[in-house]
Amino acid sequence: QLQLVESGGGVVQPGGSLTLSCTGPGYSLDHFAMAWFRQAPGQEREGVSCMREIDSDGSTYYADSVKGRFTISRDSAKNTVYLQMNNLKPEDTAVYYCVTVRAVYSGYGCYGADSWGRGTLVNVSA
DSSP states (O other), X not given: OOOXXXXXXXXXXXXXXXXXXXXXXXXXXXXXXXXXXXXOTXXXXXXXXXXXXXXXXXXXXXXXXXXXXXXEEEETTTTEEEEEEOSOOGGGOEEEEEEEESEEETTTEEEOOOOBOOOEEEEEOO
């Protein structure tokens, strides 16, 4: 299990924006396919977005529920993976987890979750 540390969660009004960050202390995230999952109260964990490792075709995946609103990216110099979330809705309220995955298939999803961060809470409410 690799250590992953998320930050950036908080309370935001509907229509607002937040950026989540994920770092990997002591090792490079560039060599991993990275994902963001979320879990809302009483619901199963859902793969929100993921992207392949840096030495790849850079394929990404977005769940239909966030397509056009969320953007996953990475900054190699900062060893950080981001999830930019715009036009947030109350149904986006959940704990968001940074995850390493084994496979990313555009249009299908993120598979083979390995290491998980502890999560950061996003609360979208008026």
